[in-house]
Amino acid sequence: MGPLTGPPADGTPTRGGSAGVFEDAGWFRVEEVTSAGSARRAAAEAGRRLGFSETRLGELSIAATELATNLARHAVDGRLLVRYLRRDGAGGVLLVAVDSGPGMVDLDASGRDGHSTSGTLGIGLGAVRRLATRSDGYSLPGRGTVIAAEFWPAAPPAKAPGGADVDGVIRPITGEKVAGDALAVRHTAAGALLLVSDGLGHGPLAATASAAAVEAFHGAPDGSPAAVVEHLHRRMSHTRGAAVAVAAVDRAAGTVRYAGLGNIAGVVVRPGERRPMVSLPGIAGHQRRTVREFEYPLPPGAAVVMHTDGLADRWRVEDYPGLLGHRAVVVAATLLRDAGVRRDDAGILVAAPS
Ligand SMILES: [Mn+2]
Structure with a gap:
């Protein structure tokens, strides 16, 4: 199932995500x-x-x-x-x-x-x-x-180029209608480019910051995750800022490249194996400090999971036998259910192994 590519033509309100992406x-x-x-x-x-x-x-x-x-x-x-x-x-x-x-x-x-x-x-x-x-x-x-x-009304549309199953879910903090977390995906020939953004605080202003991140992400020139994060940073200075992370998943090469500013959790995970990906401190739009990109192996059967601090990172994939064989949205919703906290917006994005 695919991520969405643009805002709804009919002005449908979005609650779970920003800028009509999810x-x-x-x-x-x-x-x-x-x-x-x-x-x-x-x-x-x-x-x-x-x-x-x-x-x-x-x-x-x-x-x-x-x-x-x-x-x-x-x-x-x-x-x-x-x-x-x-x-x-x-x-x-x-x-x-x-x-x-x-x-x-x-x-x-x-x-x-x-x-x-x-x-x-x-x-x-x-x-x-x-x-x-x-x-x-x-x-x-x-x-x-x-x-x-x-x-779908009739036959489902063709799979995204690259065929990557990347999907996620967002849940606003209890009491809010909009989430300050946002997710976005760009499908590439090699796989997919993933974005997770956590706007500072919560509510409409946090949502606005994450919407700016999503818009900048979709408009960013093709490039490395670090270059995309730099681009986001430059385009977000009018907002209150956000923690962001960008991952480039390349199944053929068996790698994921990752760059993050601020507190977004990213892991490469399969049963018996869990490799955290490194984000550096900072706030996109405000305190850039340093953007650095790291490359990690992406072995067969491993998922890339990225989430905001609205999910506790104590979840273990070993507690969910067979889960990684399921659709990305099912993996994301299962982990949100069990690891999500109610006192913060929660957003999780998963690139499933198959
Ligand atoms: Mn948060």
Whole structure:
């Protein structure tokens, strides 16, 4: 699934990210069946704005209702993310259901119609997986479940050049509608260029700083991560500043190059192996000090994970057997659920191994 490439043409509000890059209609908390309606309406509204046919709109609404109802009935702290997707001139809708419920031992079996580990769960998930253009899920007993379901009007658009699966999620600090964290991705022939930005503080001014980072990132000339960070720094002086990090992922070369200013965590990780990437102190837009770039090996099966300090960095990939075989958005949402803190904006970007 791809990152988004520009602001929505229709002025859709963005909550989870800045500058329409990760164009989230919002996170919907679903605690009881009656609160499933707002998530369903947001999903349907997204499909309507994107010009889905009545049939496809109906299917999207059914899936949103099933996911939300499932959260209400079985989940603990269930949330549904509704996101606009845009690629090659087409628009899609991504639904991500995240919960800290009991978890389902066998998600594939649970997704088959008629199979259910508790009540009517199986029927709902079967419908979602059948109706979605693409879907993926990861469930861990005792930890919870993440299900991502992507809806396109017809055939999904072609994979991004390079084919890299890079995706992320952002959640604003409790009580704010906008996040000061932002994520962005540029697909390159060799792989992808990743940006994570954490605007100082939180709220609208932090969001403005991160929006400037994203805009500068998309406008930066092709170059090394250090050159891109220098470019961001120069373009952000009118803002309150942000911690930023940029990574260039090159699967063919088996390397990732990384440059960061301020407190963004970056790791190359696979089971049994965790290599932190170095950011130097500073604030993009204000205190540059030094920008230095480092290169790290990127072995087969390893993911690149970057996140703001709204996630504690104590998570261990070994605690999630098989997780890195899943879609980047599922990896990101799982780690956000378990490592995210509520007292800060939280943003995480993942380049999945495959
Ligand atoms: Mn922060």
